[in-house]
Amino acid sequence: MFGFDQGNFGNVQAFKSFRKEWCLGRYGDATTCGDDGSLDNDDWNDHFVTWGATLITFGAAAGAILAGPPLQPGRRPCIQIGGAVCFIGCIMASYASFHSVVEFFIGRFITGVGVGISCFALPLYNAEISTPSIRGATGSLFQLNVVVGCFISCLITFLDKDWYVGMLLPGLAGAVLTVGGFFIPESPRFVMEKMIHKEGPEAAMNSGLRPLRCIRAGDCRPEANEILAQIKEEMDIDHVSFIGLFRERNLRKRVLIACTLVIGQQATGVNAFLGYAATLFKQCGIQDPILFNSIFNSVPSAALGLSARAQ
Known part of the structure; x- marks a missing residue:
């Protein structure tokens, strides 16, 4: 498109x-x-x-x-x-x-x-x-x-x-x-992220398995467990604001590199x-x-x- x-x-x-x-x-x-x-x-x-x-x-x-x-x-x-x-x-x-x-x-x-x-x-x-x-x-x-x-x-x-x-x-x-x-199917990760906040990890697991089985063969539970673990880990991490991206030197460097590459690509x-x-x-x-x-x-x-x- x-x-x-x-x-x-x-x-x-x-x-x-x-x-x-x-x-x-x-x-x-x-x-x-x-x-x-x-x-x-x-x-x-x-x-x-x-x-x-x-x-x-x-x-x-x-x-x-x-x-x-x-x-x-x-x-x-x-x-x-x-x-x-x-x-x-x-x-x-x-x-x-x-x-x-x-x-x-x-x-x-x-x-x-x-x-x-x-x-x-x-x-x-x-x-x-x-x-x-x-x-x-x-x-x-x-x-x-x-x-x-x-x-x-x-x-x-x-x-x-x-x-x-x-x-x-x-x-x-x-x-x-x-x-x-x-x-x-809907993204399994998106479904699990939404459900974990509403009904908890077990409900998120069951909801995520349904779309995951549409795009995978075999037992999907190990991958669903991995996705759920990543979501839980991300929930415990403090989110950085847009201003915070430029306050820390390491984050500021990554943001500038990423944005400069995209700007440079368009500037061609x-x-x-x-x-x-x-x-x-x-x-x-x-x-x-x-x-x-x-x-x-x-x-x-x-x-x-x-x-x-x-x-």
Whole structure:
């Protein structure tokens, strides 16, 4: 879903049908909204293309911050909610946009909110249901699926120039998440954490065994005992506030390293290439920017695929 969302708009913005729908008559005429004229059309690029790409990021941040940390309904419902919100946002930005720029922008923001919720809940869910031996691999699969989604969305938009379909792609993945959520168990750890506070360790053990048996073969009780022991241990540990993270030197160092790595990754500017791909590559003199963008997105997919195989 996140990969589709990153890769679709970079190509869709170059579609003639898309510029006819949103540029012509609003931000320019037939010349300034054409293949070459749109590159120099600052009104179109600054007031529509930029916001169309950026609102996704704002929405994702809002979804992760506002709906992610509490996760009160559970990991599985949050995944489903994120997928459903993304689907609604994509519908609003495509078939239900009603030729309204405001409606399109709202749809893009809502799409980002859905992505943010799921991107918070899904890795956490994967980590909690995976056995320790494959936990690292399932974590890396998240990023692999992002770049694979980018590549697939580029291929689809290269073959099908219908901008409605291109804008709907992340929502289709979101719909799969929403429906698929009914066929997966809740996180055993989440169930046990909730139950231990309400009814005690024994009830938490019995509640955690039910979802654990859905994803494990054989006797699950030893693993459930281990999870319960970890939860009890964490309950006895004093929680550190956000301010406390920066007071202790050891914690401050870890936080700064973790945040710097993430900031550095984003500072490479790869998302700018994804969000404005067709426009950027066209300005570089590439005759077929959509084809080139497909090739561009195939590189990280192949690299991460080889890395995952090596792991």
